[in-house]
Amino acid sequence: MTPATLPGTPGLLLRLAAPVQSWGERSQFNERDTAPFPTRSGVIGLLAAALGRKRGEDIGDLATLSLTVRADRPGTVLRDLHTVGGGLPAPRTVTTAEGKKRSGATATLLSHRYYLADAVFTAAITADSGLLETWAQALRNPHWPPYLGRRSCPPEGPLLLGLVDDPLHHLVHLPIARRTPTGTRTVDVVFHGDQPLDRLGTHPQPGGDDGSTPAGEVTDDPVTFHARERSYRARPRYQRTLTLPAERCRGLGAVYLTALGSYLDQHATRPESALA
Incomplete structure (x- = not known):
């Protein structure tokens, strides 16, 4: 059971970017697929690796997190x-x-x-404040190297952006890792979550879903990562598209990271929120 996210709830902001990443959803035998967005099991596995959890160890604390993901660049399969x-x-x-x-x-x-090639996602993780502090420290000094879905997919650039108040607000307002489009004042940005997304803000896509009802179901909520007993629960999948100002797109590479750091310096409210 994942917790609801209320305004002001603290959370972690992660940047999930790499030349390639892969978030298995229904992989079996010789067909290893990827979901079009980071999965709960993949992100929980990333945290478990950072914490030094061995396969088969309890992940009950990690299973309490709630995950919301913004697709800055969905990438190419x-x-x-x-x-x-x-x-x-x-x-x-x-x-x-x-x-x-x-x-x-x-x-x-x-x-x-x-x-997913050339994809970039920004993720907000909410949970008990004490757990977040522990997870943030593990991400700063991981026990095992973090990876984005598969061990062959290490993250590039900063992974942990910080521990902030009201992470969903920042998820909407953070600079977007995308070139600024020409000839338009707005861009459509897709959000994925394990909780209803109607609390994301007031920029709905005209005629679009407000994200309050599930868009489907996905079996990516891990019960155990034990090598011989690995199992997952099904959970509702929420999706919402927001129409955001095109000026929020701040380019790629160092230009984007500079804009991201400036935003965090100006708007993040916790001392732990410096770009890590």
Whole structure:
């Protein structure tokens, strides 16, 4: 059960950006998909790695968080044809469940792995204030390297933006990692959440959904990450599109990071909120 987010509730702001990231949603066997947004299980796994939690350890505290994600740049779906075992001598080919070695045409395993290329998301995490302090410290000094969905996807640039009051307000008003469009005064920005999104603000897309009712369901709420007993719960998925001022788009790279740092210096209300 995730908590409701009230105005003034403290939370963590994260920047989830990388050349490629992948947030598995229904992956099985040789098909490794990615959701179009960071999943609860992926973000909880990121925090668990930072905290040094081993697979099978309790994640009950992490399961209390609420996650809201802004898609600055949704990215492009990239498919990688991945091979394992091809061209190797028989003793070094893939081992079967029975402990034998594959041979002949079965010696090479093929898998399709999907990624989001050039995507950037900004995420707000809310939970008990004491937990947030612990998680923020872990993200500043992670026990294990953080990654965005898969270990092959390390984040680029700052990951933790800070611990702030009213993170959903900042999620709407933070600079957007997107080039400023020409010929328009507004841009449409998609938000994803595990709680209703009607509390995000007063900039609804004309004729659009206010995000108060689920847009679907996704099974990404982890019960355990145990290697042999991994299991997830289904939860409602909320989505909302806000029409925001185009001037909020502040470019890419160092230009964007400078604008982001300036915003946090001016508007974040907690001393922990400096760009980390």
